[in-house]
Amino acid sequence: MKRCLNLVFMKKDIISILRITLTSLGISPDQHIEIEIPREQTFGDISTPVAMGMAKGLKKPPKNIAEEIVASIKDKTIFETIAVAGPGFINFTFTKEYLYASLQRICEQGKAVLRENIGNGMRVLVEYVSANPTGPLHIGHARGAAVGNALCNLLEESGFRVEREYYINDAGRQITLLGASVHARYQQLLGITAEFPDEGYRGQYIDDEAAALLRQAQEKYKNLPFHECEHEITEWSYKRMLDLIKEDISTFDIQNFSSWISEKKLYENRAVSQAIQTLKHNGYIYEKDGAVWFRSSEFEDDKDRVVIKSDGEYTYFASDIAYHKAKLDRKFDIIIDIWGADHHGYIPRINSVMKAFGYDISHFRIILVQMVSLLKHGIPFQMSKRAGTFITLSEVVNLVGADNAKFIFLTRKSDSHLEFDIDVISSQSADNPVYYVQYAHARINSIFEHAHKKGIRVHDTSEHDLSLLSAKEELDLIKKLLVYPLILEGAARAFEPHRITFYLQELARMFHSYYHKYKVITDQKELSAARLALCYATKIILIDALSILGVTAPDKM
RNA sequence: GCGCCUGUAGCUCAGUGGAUUAGAGCAUCGGCCUCCGGAGCCGAGGGUCGGAGGUUCGAAUCCUCUCAGGCGCGCCA
Numbered sequence: 001m002k003r004c005l006n007l008v009f010m011k012k013d014i015i016s017i018l019r020i021t022l023t024s025l026g027i028s029p030d031q032h033i034e035i036e037i038p039r040e041q042t043f044g045d046i047s048t049p050v051a052m053g054m055a056k057g058l059k060k061p062p063k064n065i066a067e068e069i070v071a072s073i074k075d076k077t078i079f080e081t082i083a084v085a086g087p088g089f090i091n092f093t094f095t096k097e098y099l100y101a102s103l104q105r106i107c108e109q110g111k112a113v114l115r116e117n118i119g120n121g122m123r124v125l126v127e128y129v130s131a132n133p134t135g136p137l138h139i140g141h142a143r144g145a146a147v148g149n150a151l152c153n154l155l156e157e158s159g160f161r162v163e164r165e166y167y168i169n170d171a172g173r174q175i176t177l178l179g180a181s182v183h184a185r186y187q188q189l190l191g192i193t194a195e196f197p198d199e200g201y202r203g204q205y206i207d208d209e210a211a212a213l214l215r216q217a218q219e220k221y222k223n224l225p226f227h228e229c230e231h232e233i234t235e236w237s238y239k240r241m242l243d244l245i246k247e248d249i250s251t252f253d254i255q256n257f258s259s260w261i262s263e264k265k266l267y268e269n270r271a272v273s274q275a276i277q278t279l280k281h282n283g284y285i286y287e288k289d290g291a292v293w294f295r296s297s298e299f300e301d302d303k304d305r306v307v308i309k310s311d312g313e314y315t316y317f318a319s320d321i322a323y324h325k326a327k328l329d330r331k332f333d334i335i336i337d338i339w340g341a342d343h344h345g346y347i348p349r350i351n352s353v354m355k356a357f358g359y360d361i362s363h364f365r366i367i368l369v370q371m372v373s374l375l376k377h378g379i380p381f382q383m384s385k386r387a388g389t390f391i392t393l394s395e396v397v398n399l400v401g402a403d404n405a406k407f408i409f410l411t412r413k414s415d416s417h418l419e420f421d422i423d424v425i426s427s428q429s430a431d432n433p434v435y436y437v438q439y440a441h442a443r444i445n446s447i448f449e450h451a452h453k454k455g456i457r458v459h460d461t462s463e464h465d466l467s468l469l470s471a472k473e474e475l476d477l478i479k480k481l482l483v484y485p486l487i488l489e490g491a492a493r494a495f496e497p498h499r500i501t502f503y504l505q506e507l508a509r510m511f512h513s514y515y516h517k518y519k520v521i522t523d524q525k526e527l528s529a530a531r532l533a534l535c536y537a538t539k540i541i542l543i544d545a546l547s548i549l550g551v552t553a554p555d556k557m
Numbered sequence: 558g559c560g561c562c563u564g565u566a567g568c569u570c571a572g573u574g575g576a577u578u579a580g581a582g583c584a585u586c587g588g589c590c591u592c593c594g595g596a597g598c599c600g601a602g603g604g605u606c607g608g609a610g611g612u613u614c615g616a617a618u619c620c621u622c623u624c625a626g627g628c629g630c631g632c633c634a
Contacts, residue, residue, distance in 0.1 A: 038576095039572085039576085039580095040576095040577090042577095043576085049576095085576075086576040086577080087575095087576060087614095087615095088576095089576070132634075169634070172633090172634060173633070173634060174633090174634055175634095177634095199633095289632080290632085291632050292632095293632095302559085302560080302630090305632095306631085306632045307632095308632085309632040310632060311632080313632085315631095315632070315633085315634085316633070316634045317634095340628095341561085341562065341627090341628065341629090342628055342629065343628095343629080344560090344561050344562075344628070344629060345560075345561075345628085345629040345630055346629090347561080348560090368561085368562075370562070370563085370627085370628085371562095371627070371628070373627085411569095411570075411571085411582095412569095412570065412571090413570095413571085415562060415563085416562080416563065416570080416571095417562080417563060417626090417627065417628095418569095418570095419568095419569065419570095421569090424569090424583090432596085433582070435596050436582090436596075436597090438596090439594085439596055439597075440597095442594075442596090443593085443594060443597085446593070446594055447593050447594090448593095449593090450593045450594095451593080454593095498571085499571095502571060502572095502581085505581075505582080506581085509581090512597055512598065513597095513598065513599085515593080515594095515597080515598085516589090516597070516598040516599080517598085517599095519592075519593065520593060521593050522593095556594090557594090557596070
């Protein structure tokens with residue numbers, strides 16, 4: 001095809017054309033140009049509201065501006081039509097030649113052409129999961145893990161430098177309770193009537209730990225009151241819990257964390273006392289009723305919060321202040337906390353902490369992951385960690401599979417409630433959208449095998465005549481592929497990986513439908529080769545998107 | 558009582574920086590296997606977008622009120 005400008009890939013091409021046009025109209029080339037995917041096909045393949053954004057500044061009706069822009073576009077080689085619509089949108093459709101050229105680019109360059117570098121090397125810290133090391137991860141943590149992992153992958157692929165962090169609450173009462181629970185069960189195993197702590201952990205795993213302790217330590221702690229062996233048993237138990245958590249994470253098959261931050265270390269390094277000193281220095285700390293308070297009501301909170309209790313002990317909040325200060329000190333460009341929604345009441349005080357340290361809060365984002373309501377046989381199943389009635393992450397993986405669970409978790413936006421029915425999801429049926437998507441990939445693979453047997457080569461698109469792809473379904477499929485980078489970009493900017501999941505289902509649907517209507521491999525070699533190229537590009541994007549979600553793309557199913 | 562989240566088709570959920578007839582999957586009903594994988598495809602029915610006001614040329618989308626569900630409101634972690 002004739003090229004009047006240096007074609008790159010869809011969005012960049014359009015922006016560059018629009019920029020040239022705006023400059024020719026004497027409008028600053030800095031003008032932000034937004035490109036969007038129209039809701040309806042009749043609005044074109046792609047559209048821009050840029051004229052509407054400029055209306056105020058230029059004091060002209062957006063529709064007129066849009067018309068001026070359209071009239072001034074010199075390079076129309078890639079557009080079949082350009083139209084002004086509605087209040088001032090400019091809608092474009094692409095020429096077939098442009099679609100073929102883009103398809104070829106995907107086949108030849110793959111990933112390289114699908115990425116928008118929006119991060120530009122900025123450093124992002126994402127903290128997620130951070131479950132207390134007092135038991136195995138459960139299904140709620142699994143959702144946080146899936147979302148956090150996918151978000152990190154997405155940001156990495158969008159040009160950010162990402163640190164994945166897990167904050168370990170290894171100090172304080174919960175950990176002591178873990179130790180006390182194990183201690184009590186251990187004594188009971190030795191036939192001693194030991195009182196079980198009121199708020200202790202009652203799960204089966206505690207019994208297992210006690211048995212393990214007995215095997216390892218024999219009768220070393222027999223009849224010893226807890227306070228005499230508290231440190232040893234607690235330390236031993238919590239370390240094993242942490243190992244268990246790490247094992248769960250690896251079972252779930254997500255990226256490992258790049259850093260594990262220990263709450264206890266924050267105390268040992270005096271980071272907690274220093275952080276409070278800093279706040280005191282800034283005038284946000286005062287004493288009242290024998291306790292030490294943080295003046296969070298100066299900022300976003302409705303009341304001040306205690307950091308040191310009247311008995312001299314730090315509160316949990318104190319170490320969280322130190323932890324967030326440590327995050328700030330490490331100089332990230334963006335800091336993201338992913339929390340279970342049950343902690344949402346905590347947001348104002350942490351925001352207040354960030355502000356008190358002088359941080360621009362617009363670079364800090366707390367993402368809430370809503371509760372998972374678990375159903376078994378269609379009946380709600382109440383989980384309680386203390387009572388020991390909960391479904392663990394590893395059970396979920398055994399029952400439904402890691403890919404399946406991750407995909408389900410990512411088919412909802414993170415702050416909407418999620419119903420997770422073990423029976424429905426473990427059935428290998430169309431209830432599980434992940435199979436639908438993976439099936440498209442496996443199917444393409446099997447087409448390739450078939451082609452291979454027939455001696456048709458798949459990848460060398462440059463040799464083929466892609467213009468043989470003239471069916472509407474083929475052109476639509478190419479357009480769907482073209483739009484993928486925009487989906488990624490939108491998902492990354494909004495921190496919403498679930499958008500990729502929806503795109504994938506749509507793409508898979510288009511592919512399955514196409515597959516049924518047209519035969520890829522026929523007696524016409526050239527046509528077959530062109531269709532194989534289309535399959536190949538589809539496969540590239542399926543794999544790419546699935547891998548960002550942390551889901552595998554099996555060749556066979 | 559206060560705060561946050563949610564309320565869209567029978568069910569589970571997208572869509573919420575305002576563009577015309579509101580989308581998908583499941584379920585229901587009806588079709589498609591001499592043919593590259595039927596975990597698939599094609600088609601049909603099904604919604605006053607919880608309710609009421611308001612802003613607007615135009616609202617599922619923005620504002621106010623209201624109802625329902627969930628979760629939080631400790632010198633617990």
